[in-house]
Amino acid sequence: MLATLLKMADSPRTILHADMDAFYAAIEQRDRPELRGKPVIIGGSGPRQVVATASYEARAFGVHSAMPGVRAKQLCPHGIFVRPRPQVYEAVSQAVQSVFARYTDRIEPLSLDEAFLDVTGCEPLFGDGAAIAAMIRRDVFAAVQLTVSVGVASCKFVAKVASDVRKPDGLVVVPPGQERAFLAPLPVSRLWGIGAKTEPLLQARSLRTIGDVQARSHEQLVCDFGEHLGAHLFVLANGLDARPVESEREAKTLGHELTFEQDLVTAEQAHQVLLQLSEQVGRRLRQQDRSARVVKLKLRHPDFTTLLRQRTIEATQDDLVLYRTAVDLLRACWRGRPGIRLLGVTAAGLGAAAAAKQGSLFAVRDMRAQKVLAAMDAIRDRHGEGAVRRGGPGQQSTPWGPGV
Amino acid sequence: MKILCDRTQLQEAFGVVGSVVPAKTTKPILQNILLTAGDGSISLFATDLEMAAKVTIDAVKVHKPGSVLLPARECSALLRELSDPTVTLERIDQRCRLESGGGSFVLLGEDPEQFPEDTAIKSGKTVTIPSGRMLRMIQETAFAAAREDTRYAIHGVMFDMAAGCLRLVATDGRRLSLSYENVDSKTEFKAIVPLRALSTLGRAISDGSKEDLQIAVGDKQIEFRLGKVRLVCQLLDSRFPDYEGVVPKAADTTVELNRAMLESNLRKTAILCADDLRSVRFEVQDSLLRLMAENSTRGRADVTMDVTTKGAGGSINFNPDFILEALRVCDLDVVRLDMSDDSMPAKFTLGESFTYVVMPISGT
Numbered sequence: 001m002l003a004t005l006l007k008m009a010d011s012p013r014t015i016l017h018a019d020m021d022a023f024y025a026a027i028e029q030r031d032r033p034e035l036r037g038k039p040v041i042i043g044g045s046g047p048r049q050v051v052a053t054a055s056y057e058a059r060a061f062g063v064h065s066a067m068p069g070v071r072a073k074q075l076c077p078h079g080i081f082v083r084p085r086p087q088v089y090e091a092v093s094q095a096v097q098s099v100f101a102r103y104t105d106r107i108e109p110l111s112l113d114e115a116f117l118d119v120t121g122c123e124p125l126f127g128d129g130a131a132i133a134a135m136i137r138r139d140v141f142a143a144v145q146l147t148v149s150v151g152v153a154s155c156k157f158v159a160k161v162a163s164d165v166r167k168p169d170g171l172v173v174v175p176p177g178q179e180r181a182f183l184a185p186l187p188v189s190r191l192w193g194i195g196a197k198t199e200p201l202l203q204a205r206s207l208r209t210i211g212d213v214q215a216r217s218h219e220q221l222v223c224d225f226g227e228h229l230g231a232h233l234f235v236l237a238n239g240l241d242a243r244p245v246e247s248e249r250e251a252k253t254l255g256h257e258l259t260f261e262q263d264l265v266t267a268e269q270a271h272q273v274l275l276q277l278s279e280q281v282g283r284r285l286r287q288q289d290r291s292a293r294v295v296k297l298k299l300r301h302p303d304f305t306t307l308l309r310q311r312t313i314e315a316t317q318d319d320l321v322l323y324r325t326a327v328d329l330l331r332a333c334w335r336g337r338p339g340i341r342l343l344g345v346t347a348a349g350l351g352a353a354a355a356a357k358q359g360s361l362f363a364v365r366d367m368r369a370q371k372v373l374a375a376m377d378a379i380r381d382r383h384g385e386g387a388v389r390r391g392g393p394g395q396q397s398t399p400w401g402p403g404v
Numbered sequence: 405m406k407i408l409c410d411r412t413q414l415q416e417a418f419g420v421v422g423s424v425v426p427a428k429t430t431k432p433i434l435q436n437i438l439l440t441a442g443d444g445s446i447s448l449f450a451t452d453l454e455m456a457a458k459v460t461i462d463a464v465k466v467h468k469p470g471s472v473l474l475p476a477r478e479c480s481a482l483l484r485e486l487s488d489p490t491v492t493l494e495r496i497d498q499r500c501r502l503e504s505g506g507g508s509f510v511l512l513g514e515d516p517e518q519f520p521e522d523t524a525i526k527s528g529k530t531v532t533i534p535s536g537r538m539l540r541m542i543q544e545t546a547f548a549a550a551r552e553d554t555r556y557a558i559h560g561v562m563f564d565m566a567a568g569c570l571r572l573v574a575t576d577g578r579r580l581s582l583s584y585e586n587v588d589s590k591t592e593f594k595a596i597v598p599l600r601a602l603s604t605l606g607r608a609i610s611d612g613s614k615e616d617l618q619i620a621v622g623d624k625q626i627e628f629r630l631g632k633v634r635l636v637c638q639l640l641d642s643r644f645p646d647y648e649g650v651v652p653k654a655a656d657t658t659v660e661l662n663r664a665m666l667e668s669n670l671r672k673t674a675i676l677c678a679d680d681l682r683s684v685r686f687e688v689q690d691s692l693l694r695l696m697a698e699n700s701t702r703g704r705a706d707v708t709m710d711v712t713t714k715g716a717g718g719s720i721n722f723n724p725d726f727i728l729e730a731l732r733v734c735d736l737d738v739v740r741l742d743m744s745d746d747s748m749p750a751k752f753t754l755g756e757s758f759t760y761v762v763m764p765i766s767g768t
Contacts, residue, residue, distance in 0.1 A: 356681050358723060359763035360577050361650045361749055 014129040017159035021168035023113035025055035118245035157241035179239025184211030213237035255346025263339030277345040282319035293349030297329040300342035405470030436473040455637035473513035528620030535617040544583040550576035601637035655742035657715035674724035687719040
């Protein structure tokens with residue numbers, strides 16, 4: 001593996017990480033002038049609600065995303081809590097994505113507000129990475145009047161760190177060969193996968209900065225932290241992250257998951273969520289003209305034990321087939337106890353949707369279902385994800401938080 | 405217990421009863437066959453708790469009545485290998501000694517008292533049909549039953565008895581096979597019978613036999629009686645689609661074609677089908693049927709044959725395997741195809757009382 005990584009250094013890639021600044025909060029401030037300059041917190045202040053985004057004014061008080069709403073209220077009592085508008089954020093995200101698409105087709109969106117772009121080879125057309133980053137920042141602002149921070153580097157990890165160090169409205173370019181020097185002064189917590197659990201492990205061996213990690217050999221790190229974590233540390237700290245930017249077309253799986261404010265305890269709740277997730281997955285399959293042969297269900301209990309179940313089916317892009325399979329998988333592994341903290345539906349075994357299709361004898365219903373799907377997709381394309389829903393119980397009061 | 409018995413008869417009976425014995429089971433005792441010797445006859449009985457088969461053999465010399473459990477696999481294998489016309493079986497404690505020709509074999513069985521008891525179906529709706537006819541009906545339908553997890557009855561064939569007509573129907577949602585026989589009975593029932601039971605039943609019936617097969621259907625079980633053979637099986641408790649609605653009543657084009665020629669041409673064409681979705685184009689114009697297939701990396705096939713046509717003509721794509729499977733169990737010289745377009749099922753008439761409906765491949 002090392003040999004491959006070192007070889008890759010010979011042909012450097014140019015990778016951009018674009019990260020919208022306080023995305024949801026910035027949209028609210030853009031659309032509601034009275035919120036500008038104020039601490040805006042997107043999300044609820046309820047006991048089990050979570051902060052989705054906080055404006056920079058609120059961040060000054062220590063509020064950050066994924067923080068419990070109650071805690072945010074304590075830190076920033078005069079903060080303005082705003083209900084999220086997922087449809088709007090999605091529409092803005094689409095507009096931003098279309099700016100990215102002017103410069104490269106290798107785009108890997110990580111969420112609504114950030115994406116990796118591989119612009120290797122685009123230089124003759126648009127100039128070097130720094131020039132492309134500047135143009136993207138200019139175009140995004142022109143399109144949606146929002147700022148985006150961009151990091152430019154030779155690998156995903158360094159680009160991601162670079163986009164973050166001079167936020168908001170920042171542009172940081174790490175020229176090839178400068179990755180180690182750029183990373184060296186940063187704390188180890190900047191390394192991917194190093195969190196509250198692993199950081200003390202590193203500190204116990206007096207590794208505080210990424211530079212400290214760089215000073216250790218691959219063998220030493222593997223010896224201290226095991227094959228997996230040791231190699232991971234070595235690769236990231238030395239800026240050797242070789243993972244390609246995977247645009248959705250190349251992705252091997254396609255999934256959605258939701259974490260709930262309140263644990264789900266009834267099958268009806270869980271089925272409702274599975275339907276919503278299956279619809280999202282099915283819609284993306286159809287957008288990309290692909291079909292799935294494997295459906296995977298992810299289920300997390302309140303104690304964080306996580307179950308993964310999967311089943312192979314006939315290739316499909318039909319929401320209801322995905323949904324039925326997910327429900328079957330759920331039935332096989334959950335009987336209502338303990339509650340459910342997170343549910344995810346993933347389509348795998350992806351292939352091109354066949355143009356030709358073996359018809360079904362009992363297809364009147366199937367064909368009607370396909371027409372319904374096409375109609376629902378069209379409505380969502382125009383009016384956003386939440387514009388249309390299948391009928392079912394419990395539509396009005398959902399137990400999960402929006403946009404989580 | 406001690407008996408002297410004709411080896412061939414015993415071997416045949418083992419063939420029927422042995423097909424019920426489960427290959428894998430949490431109850432190892434079920435991998436035995438219970439042999440009971442009574443007054444001048446013996447019976448063999450096996451069950452996997454979902455189905456049970458019993459065969460009686462009359463021409464036996466019973467020296468000493470009693471019963472013994474025989475390990476099914478070893479005993480069947482022995483009977484196949486032996487060549488002497490007769491076999492002697494004698495129980496000694498829990499063991500059984502089998503002697504034939506110069507050979508002597510000891511088989512270790514278990515306690516026959518522990519073996520599940522034979523159950524008979526209590527009250528049932530009954531119908532009688534020539535067994536050879538039933539064998540044909542099974543052959544004409546079973547191949548179309550769903551083998552993989554689709555929405556419809558998996559591994560099952562529908563027995564639909566109504567208005568003096570017994571219909572066997574099997575479908576996997578993409579094709580449907582229907583075979584019927586008029587019977588002298590006013591009874592009515594619908595029962596989905598597992599393929600396994602039909603396969604065991606098929607072993608017990610000889611081709612073209614006129615011997616009567618009695619069928620009794622209870623709430624959850626079906627029973628077949630044929631001479632010395634009795635088979636009881638749990639019915640499948642699954643949904644069966646409304647099949648009558650999918651048999652087309654009218655068609656744009658009707659084609660009459662020579663079965664052997666169609667089978668041979670279709671086999672040739674199918675060699676060059678696409679790898680992912682096997683599809684052969686049937687193009688009917690005037691009195692010609694043109695079969696075409698294309699595989700983007702290997703080549704293409706184009707075969708034309710003379711047919712008799714009525715109607716507009718047109719073209720339609722089928723999975724050739726669906727059609728070949730049906731032609732294999734068809735013995736007509738000339739078969740008939742009624743087809744419309746790729747949104748409508750096509751109907752093959754493959755026998756006087758044998759209809760096969762196939763959904764085309766659309767979007768090519």
